Amino acid sequence: MKVLLVYNRYRHRVHGEEVVVDSTLQLLRERGVDASLHVRSSEGLADAGLKKAAAAIASIYNPASRRRLSAELATLRPDVVHAHNLYPWISPSALIAAKRAGVPVVMTVHHYGLTCPVLTHFREGRPCTDCLTGSEFSCVRHNCRNSIVESSLYALRTAVARRMRWFMDHVAVFIALSEFSKRQLVSAGFAADRIMVRPNMLNPLTSAGTNTPVAGGGYVAYIGRITVEKGVDLLCDAANRANLPLRVAGDTSGWPGLTAKYDRGVEFDGILHGEALISFYRNARFVVVPSRWWEVCPLVVLEAMHLGVPVLAARIGGLPEMVEDGVSGLLFEPDNCRDLADKMQRLWNDAPLRSRLIAAAQHRIRQKYDAAPYFSDLMSIYSRARENSAGGGGPVLRG
Numbered sequence: 001m002k003v004l005l006v007y008n009r010y011r012h013r014v015h016g017e018e019v020v021v022d023s024t025l026q027l028l029r030e031r032g033v034d035a036s037l038h039v040r041s042s043e044g045l046a047d048a049g050l051k052k053a054a055a056a057i058a059s060i061y062n063p064a065s066r067r068r069l070s071a072e073l074a075t076l077r078p079d080v081v082h083a084h085n086l087y088p089w090i091s092p093s094a095l096i097a098a099k100r101a102g103v104p105v106v107m108t109v110h111h112y113g114l115t116c117p118v119l120t121h122f123r124e125g126r127p128c129t130d131c132l133t134g135s136e137f138s139c140v141r142h143n144c145r146n147s148i149v150e151s152s153l154y155a156l157r158t159a160v161a162r163r164m165r166w167f168m169d170h171v172a173v174f175i176a177l178s179e180f181s182k183r184q185l186v187s188a189g190f191a192a193d194r195i196m197v198r199p200n201m202l203n204p205l206t207s208a209g210t211n212t213p214v215a216g217g218g219y220v221a222y223i224g225r226i227t228v229e230k231g232v233d234l235l236c237d238a239a240n241r242a243n244l245p246l247r248v249a250g251d252t253s254g255w256p257g258l259t260a261k262y263d264r265g266v267e268f269d270g271i272l273h274g275e276a277l278i279s280f281y282r283n284a285r286f287v288v289v290p291s292r293w294w295e296v297c298p299l300v301v302l303e304a305m306h307l308g309v310p311v312l313a314a315r316i317g318g319l320p321e322m323v324e325d326g327v328s329g330l331l332f333e334p335d336n337c338r339d340l341a342d343k344m345q346r347l348w349n350d351a352p353l354r355s356r357l358i359a360a361a362q363h364r365i366r367q368k369y370d371a372a373p374y375f376s377d378l379m380s381i382y383s384r385a386r387e388n389s390a391g392g393g394g395p396v397l398r399g
Contacts, residue, residue: 001033001034001079001080001379001382002033002034002035002036002076002077002078002079002080003028003033003034003035003036003078003079003080003081003082003382004035004036004037004038004072004073004076004078004080004081004082004103005021005024005025005035005036005037005038005081005082005083005084006037006038006039006069006081006082006083006084006086006090006094007021007037007038007039007040007083007084007085007090008039008040008041008042008084008085008086008087008088008089008090009039009040009041009042009043009085010042010085011042011043016200016298016299016300017084017085017110017111019203019299020084020108020110020200020201020299021037021084023201023203024082024201024378025037027201027371027374027375028375028378031375036076036078038069038072038090038094040065040089040090041089042055042088042089053149055088055089056088056150056153056154056157057153058088058089058091059087059088059089059091059153059157060091060153060156060157060160060161061091061092061093061160062089062090062091062093063093065089065090065091065093065094066091066093066094066096066097067097069090069093069094069097069098070097070100070101073097073098073101073103074101078103079103079104079382079386080103080104080105080106080382080385080386081094081098081103081104081105081106082105082106082107082108082382083095083105083106083107083108083171084107084108084110085110085113087113087157091157092161092164092166092167092170095166095167095170095171096166096170098170099170102389103389104172104173104385104386104388104389105170105171105172105385106171106172106173106174106175106381106382106385107167107171107173107174107175108174108175108177109174109175109176109177109181109185110177110296111296112181112184112294112296113158114158114161114167114185114188114190115131115132115158115184115185115188116128116131116132116139116158117131117136117139117144117151117154117155117157117158118139118144118145118154120229120293120294121184121293121294122229122292122293122294123142123144124142125228125292125335126292126335127292127293127294127316128142130142131155131158132184132187132188133187135159136155136156136158136159136162137155137159138155139151139154139155139158140152140155167190168189168190168191171194172194172384172385172386172388172389173194173195173196173381173384173385173388174190174194174195174196175195175196175197175198175381176195176196176197176198177197177198177199177200177296177297177318178197178199178296178297178317178318178321178322179197179318179321180294180296180317180318180321181197181294181296181317181318182195182197184294194388196377196381196384198374198377198378198381199297199318199321199322199368199369200297200299200302200369201369201370201371201374202299202302202303202306202365202369202370202371203299203302203303216285216351216354217282217283217284217285217286217309218245218283218284218285219244219245219246219247219267219283219284219285220235220239220244220245220246220247220284220285220286220287220288220344220348221246221247221248221249221280221281221284221286221287221288221309222235222246222247222248222249222250222287222288222290223249223250223272223277223280223281223287223300223303224249224250224289224298224300225250225251226248226250226251226252226254226255226258227254227255228255228292229291229292229293230290230291230292230293231290231291231292231314231334231335232248232250232255232258232290233258233261233262234290234292234335234337234340235248235288235290235340236248236258236261236262236265236266237337238290238337238340238341238344239265239266239341239344240262240264240265240266241337241338241341242341242342242344242345242348243265244344244345244348245265245267246265246266246267247266247267247268247269247280247284248266248267248268248269249269249270249271249272249277249280250270250271251270251271252268252270278307281303281304281307281309282307282308282309284309285309285310285347285348285354286304286309286310286311286312286344286347286348286354287300287301287304287309287310287311287312288311288312288313288340288344289301289311289312289313289314289319290313290314290340291313291314291316291317291319291334292314292316292334292335293316293317294316294317294318295313295314295316295317295318295319296317296318297318297322298319298322301313301319301322301323301329302322302365302369305328305329305358305361305362305364305365306362306365306369308358308362309358310329310330310347310354310357310358310361311323311328311329311330311357311361312329312330312331312332312340312343312344312347313329313330313331313332314331314332314333314334314335315331315332315333315334316334319331324360324364327357327360328357328360328361328364329357329361330343330346330347330357331343
């Protein structure tokens with residue numbers, strides 16, 4: 001089988017979605033699939049005003065990108081196109097190119113970009129459904145990008161894609177990373193029978209490390225983006241309330257006031273990679289995922305579980321599907337500092353509980369998130385996409 005992965009890299013290379021794309025490409029090749037990657041990059045857009053504006057306009061529909069991909073499809077002649085993020089440079093024009101080439105498209109839905117102009121369904125500190133149940137131009141009314149021009153362009157590209165049915169009619173199978181994500185797509189009008197739930201695979205970076213359970217680390221850990229929707233400030237408050245040491249791994253440059261506010265009791269380690277990241281995991285007593293937004297399928301949960309570190313996560317989005325409360329981890333009520341602090345103290349002090357959670361979590365990793373079941377499911381999804389495209393109950397495509 002020949003597969004062409006299509007992906008627009010983000011401005012910042014430290015991103016879970018990018019890890020998934022690169023890991024999928026590597027896995028396919030290791031298992032004998034003739035896999036290639038069609039990639040564009042958004043690096044450099046943050047500080048380039050004109051280029052950023054051009055990218056926003058191109059994201060609506062990019063004819064040059066369509067021609068570029070069409071030429072690659074003619075040369076490679078893949079059996080399946082596996083699309084990931086298409087914004088901004090690739091745009092939905094990639095779906096038109098694949099349709100015209102007669103190649104079925106599988107699309108992994110990593111975020112909420114099909115139903116929310118800013119990808120997160122998060123506004124003013126809490127989940128937002130305005131664009132899910134109403135007009136995308138709520139993004140303009142609320143100025144969700146903190147720029148009327150940007151908010152308008154983001155809303156426009158989402159509205160155009162929905163009205164033209166570019167995703168609905170040009171994707172044979174969607175891969176939702178959680179049942180929660182699938183429900184959001186269905187509520188927005190996407191056909192349930194064309195959405196298959198297949199969570200992310202464990203990151204090979206950490207799967208190469210030892211997974212011997214941790215006897216007890218010296219701090220509470222956070223790994224990820226340093227943003228409001230990720231709830232890092234909530235975790236810092238809870239750690240201070242519980243009087244527990246907290247270490248945070250991630251880029252704080254987008255939130256400079258955070259390190260000054262929590263200059264005691266919280267250590268900020270910056271971005272970690274490779275062995276330094278594995279060591280950071282393994283020296284923690286447990287990892288907290290304190291998100292306020294509807295998390296989809298964060299790799300940090302899988303990495304911690306595999307490496308033998310318990311997980312305490314917010315009961316929100318797809319997280320309860322990954323962390324079974326009291327069995328493979330603990331859950332707390334979203335944005336509830338007291339509940340988070342109480343659960344942190346409980347997990348910190350109860351070594352037998354940590355051991356039980358780790359054992360169940362590692363069993364779950366082997367059963368659901370390892371490379372073997374992921375590859376098997378991916379091959380089944382590709383086969384289904386080809387059947388749908390051939391007329392076995394799939395969508396009616398229009399260019």
